[in-house]
Amino acid sequence: MTRKERRLLVLGASMTALGLATALVLLAFRDNLVFFYSPTELVEMQVPEGRRVRIGGLVEERSVERRGDTVVFRVTDTATTTPVTYIGILPDLFREGQGVVIEGALQQDGTFRAASVLAKHDESYMPREVADALKKQGYWQPGERK
Numbered sequence: 303m304t305r306k307e308r309r310l311l312v313l314g315a316s317m318t319a320l321g322l323a324t325a326l327v328l329l330a331f332r333d334n335l336v337f338f339y340s341p342t343e344l345v346e347m348q349v350p351e352g353r354r355v356r357i358g359g360l361v362e363e364r365s366v367e368r369r370g371d372t373v374v375f376r377v378t379d380t381a382t383t384t385p386v387t388y389i390g391i392l393p394d395l396f397r398e399g400q401g402v403v404i405e406g407a408l409q410q411d412g413t414f415r416a417a418s419v420l421a422k423h424d425e426s427y428m429p430r431e432v433a434d435a436l437k438k439q440g441y442w443q444p445g446e447r448k
Contacts, residue, residue: 351407
């Protein structure tokens with residue numbers, strides 16, 4: 303084997319190893335990535351059941367029901383509403399009409415099972431994803447962050 307052939311062999315093996323390492327890293331990221339959707343995008347994108355995602359919007363007025371440790375409510379972006387179930391203690395700032403970001407998975411019956419609920423912090427704060435989704439739907443209240 304000539305010197306040139308050995309270099310090509312080493313270069314080829316190095317490129318193969320680098321490609322394999324890149325593929326493994328991307329597969330690991332894919333399993334750990336959590337995408338953000340509005341309730342409308344959740345329906346339009348047909349997110350698979352059990353896939354961990356975040357949804358954001360406003361807690362629909364008069365939709366919060368407490369059943370012991372379980373809380374059932376609806377999140378809306380004014381175009382589409384998604385029912386949510388959450389088992390646990392909600393943040394102190396959680397209330398109807400407020401912006402929330404919820405992480406969890408879509409169930410077979412169309413209900414979103416929340417693993418965590420994040421509520422807005424004060425009157426001038428709204429998560430960027432929620433604000434962008436509300437702007438996209440044409441719903442934006444004056445005085446909120448632009």
